[in-house]
Amino acid sequence: MSISRRKFLGWMGAAGVASTVGRSAGAATETTEFVGTLVDTTRCIGCRRCEEACAKENGNPVPDPDDVSVFEKERVTDYKAWTVVNRYETEKGIVSVKRQCMHCNQAACASACLVNAMLKKEDGPVIWRGSKCMGCRYCMVSCPFDMPKYEYHSVIPKVQKCTYCFSRQEEGKLPACVEACPVEALRFGSRREMLKIAKSRIARQPDEYYNEIYGEQEAGGTSWMYLSKVPFDQIGFNTGISKTPYPEFTKGFLYGVPVVFVLWPTFLAGMSILTRRREQADEADNKKADEKETAKKEAPPADDAKE
Amino acid sequence: MSNGTVKALNQEIKNFIPFFLEELKPKGKIITPFNVISGITIFIGIILIIYRFAFGLGAATNLSDDFPWGIWIGFDVVTGVAFAGGAYVLTCAVYVFGAKKYHPIIRATVLNGFLAYVFYAGALLLDLGRPWNVVNPIIGNEFGYSSVLFLVAWHFLLYMMAQFVEFSPAVAEWAGWRKLRKVLGSLTIGAVIFGITLSTLHQSGLGALFMMAKDKIHPLWYTEFIPILFFVSSVFAGLSLVIIEGAISHRVFRDQIPEDHHATEEDITIGLAKGAAGAMFAYFFLKLLVFIHEHHWTYLGTPMGYWFLVEMIGFVAIPLAIFVEGVRTRAITPIRVAAVLTTIGIILNRLNISVIAYKWDAPFHYYPSWMEIVITMTVIFVEIWVFRWVVLRMPVLRKSPDWVEDSH
Numbered sequence: 001m002s003i004s005r006r007k008f009l010g011w012m013g014a015a016g017v018a019s020t021v022g023r024s025a026g027a028a029t030e031t032t033e034f035v036g037t038l039v040d041t042t043r044c045i046g047c048r049r050c051e052e053a054c055a056k057e058n059g060n061p062v063p064d065p066d067d068v069s070v071f072e073k074e075r076v077t078d079y080k081a082w083t084v085v086n087r088y089e090t091e092k093g094i095v096s097v098k099r100q101c102m103h104c105n106q107a108a109c110a111s112a113c114l115v116n117a118m119l120k121k122e123d124g125p126v127i128w129r130g131s132k133c134m135g136c137r138y139c140m141v142s143c144p145f146d147m148p149k150y151e152y153h154s155v156i157p158k159v160q161k162c163t164y165c166f167s168r169q170e171e172g173k174l175p176a177c178v179e180a181c182p183v184e185a186l187r188f189g190s191r192r193e194m195l196k197i198a199k200s201r202i203a204r205q206p207d208e209y210y211n212e213i214y215g216e217q218e219a220g221g222t223s224w225m226y227l228s229k230v231p232f233d234q235i236g237f238n239t240g241i242s243k244t245p246y247p248e249f250t251k252g253f254l255y256g257v258p259v260v261f262v263l264w265p266t267f268l269a270g271m272s273i274l275t276r277r278r279e280q281a282d283e284a285d286n287k288k289a290d291e292k293e294t295a296k297k298e299a300p301p302a303d304d305a306k307e
Numbered sequence: 308m309s310n311g312t313v314k315a316l317n318q319e320i321k322n323f324i325p326f327f328l329e330e331l332k333p334k335g336k337i338i339t340p341f342n343v344i345s346g347i348t349i350f351i352g353i354i355l356i357i358y359r360f361a362f363g364l365g366a367a368t369n370l371s372d373d374f375p376w377g378i379w380i381g382f383d384v385v386t387g388v389a390f391a392g393g394a395y396v397l398t399c400a401v402y403v404f405g406a407k408k409y410h411p412i413i414r415a416t417v418l419n420g421f422l423a424y425v426f427y428a429g430a431l432l433l434d435l436g437r438p439w440n441v442v443n444p445i446i447g448n449e450f451g452y453s454s455v456l457f458l459v460a461w462h463f464l465l466y467m468m469a470q471f472v473e474f475s476p477a478v479a480e481w482a483g484w485r486k487l488r489k490v491l492g493s494l495t496i497g498a499v500i501f502g503i504t505l506s507t508l509h510q511s512g513l514g515a516l517f518m519m520a521k522d523k524i525h526p527l528w529y530t531e532f533i534p535i536l537f538f539v540s541s542v543f544a545g546l547s548l549v550i551i552e553g554a555i556s557h558r559v560f561r562d563q564i565p566e567d568h569h570a571t572e573e574d575i576t577i578g579l580a581k582g583a584a585g586a587m588f589a590y591f592f593l594k595l596l597v598f599i600h601e602h603h604w605t606y607l608g609t610p611m612g613y614w615f616l617v618e619m620i621g622f623v624a625i626p627l628a629i630f631v632e633g634v635r636t637r638a639i640t641p642i643r644v645a646a647v648l649t650t651i652g653i654i655l656n657r658l659n660i661s662v663i664a665y666k667w668d669a670p671f672h673y674y675p676s677w678m679e680i681v682i683t684m685t686v687i688f689v690e691i692w693v694f695r696w697v698v699l700r701m702p703v704l705r706k707s708p709d710w711v712e713d714s715h
Contacts, residue, residue: 247453
């Protein structure tokens with residue numbers, strides 16, 4: 001019988017000893033080629049065909065893309081709308097921005113999940129699996145983009161967010177939103193390729209683009225990346241997001257765990273043995289003192305010594 | 308084990324069932340103000356719990372996508388577990404360092420700790436959307452080793468077992484299991500050492516849970532040292548609760564407590580206060596270092612800054628000073644006042660990190676619904692009822708029966 005490394009680590013983990021070993025969430029390494037999508041907000045016309053396609057693909061309530069009243073206030077995704085387009089008034093005119101899960105290279109949600117219900121797939125999509133999830137919502141606390149959404153009014157709640165149409169991807173198809181985009185504001189390929197395209201667009205038209213790609217480094221890099229003509233804080237992005245991959249923030253603690261697990265019991269056991277020895281020595285001393293005292297008063301009976 | 312031992316064990320267990328049924332009956336006065344208030348709360352709470360499971364979390368709580376964790380996590384679990392810290396601190400003092408002075412209160416503390424884990428960690432089930440999957444990290448569907456919560460979940464489970472082993476001699480003495488009592492007593496030191504290790508890790512682990520919420524928690528509270536601060540503060544949180552619990556027990560369970568323990572109570576309380584003051588000093592000092600190191604002066608002039616000062620001065624520095632004064636003058640009342648202030652400070656700190664300073668700048672901030680509060684009170688009252696049931700029956704505060712040889 002062969003034991004896979006993963007299984008072995010699983011047992012170790014179960015013992016509470018090695019919950020830290022190796023493997024950061026998603027096994028993201030430099031050599032893994034993740035998929036990527038480039039969102040060029042300078043091209044986006046805010047037609048919301050992506051919203052429509054997304055809802056149809058995933059069985060969510062389909063919005064009317066021609067209803068412009070939705071732009072009156074900034075919207076966020078929710079459990080039944082996994083992508084939304086917002087419009088922003090900026091110094092360079094109106095900019096439309098599609099938002100959805102960013103599919104981080106090292107996803108905070110996936111590393112937070114104690115049952116791997118949130119899973120970073122090898123090719124990039126971060127997906128949720130209901131057969132594992134216990135509904136603790138730690139993924140929601142951890143996600144820097146606040147993308148996992150919850151069915152609070154359901155008795156069997158799901159955690160919902162963009163799945164990157166991973167099943168379509170497996171069939172070799174484009175994500176539904178990318179396919180629906182009429183102006184090629186969305187482009188899908190490998191992450192590396194998308195970065196290259198983004199950089200060349202900035203290089204070729206430096207006046208047209210703000211010199212930054214949102215998602216290149218945010219949270220350690222994400223599969224969805226954005227180009228813009230204005231700084232990103234003007235179009236609804238949190239520019240304060242750390243460049244460090246979020247799982248790194250718990251690493252220090254997790255690395256300390258095995259150390260404490262080995263050193264603490266050893267130290268405590270040593271202390272308790274010392275304490276007991278001292279107690280025994282004290283008792284012996286007391287006994288001697290007692291004996292002396294009794295001996296002074298009267299000769300002690302021989303069998304008392306056994307006490 | 309010899310054949311005779313097995314037979315004796317069997318007989319002991321057989322006799323237990325009728326004895327247990329007899330013990331289930333209530334003791335003492337039934338209609339008291341406390342019983343009436345807690346009884347009504349528990350009754351309403353049970354209805355609300357049914358309502359929560361019938362209509363989902365959204366129907367009973369104010370939780371939202373912006374605030375996925377409310378007081379059921381922030382108070383019940385995160386704060387409740389800090390208060391349960393007295394158990395590992397005292398077992399360490401008594402069994403590892405031989406501080407025999409605290410032996411009279413060890414069982415009540417361990418019982419309190421054990422029940423706190425059962426009920427407060429148990430309250431987690433109310434908060435889980437899919438509680439039937441709670442066994443997944445245990446049975447391996449799947450093991451999320453990279454998760455702090457995975458560690459915390461396992462530790463809760465293991466520590467509950469360790470605490471049960473620590474308390475089990477009292478159960479055996481109550482049930483009259485003489486043979487089993489010997490076996491269980493010999494396990495105590497192992498369970499204690501294992502329990503302290505687990506506590507060190509999951510008390511700090513509860514803080515490490517929030518490490519990835521870096522951009523969401525106000526910078527005055529978010530620091531990479533949260534795990535260490537949680538661990539250090541669990542020491543004085545636990546000790547303060549032991550002081551308060553002792554003060555209450557001495558009134559409520561007066562007839563349970565042997566005379567010579569009444570005499571040592573003052574001594575014990577002062578000792579606990581000394582321990583709490585030491586840990587609090589370390590904590591305050593650490594907090595100060597973090598504050599200076601991260602250049603947080605500018606935040607102090609903001610409303611959140613004032614709130615931070617309320618927590619740090621009002622509920623850490625001031626109770627610390629009162630503890631020190633109480634120890635110096637050997638005065639019990641100030642020590643108890645300090646203990647109450649300290650526990651309020653712990654509640655503030657844990658709620659600040661998990662709820663109040665979490666997305667402090669959100670336009671619509673979370674506050675608990677009345678149902679969340681009533682259900683939380685239900686959990687606390689049920690815990691107190693069970694605690695009382697056990698104390699009135701098992702040798703928790705009173706002395707062990709005469710047939711017991713060692714003292715565990």
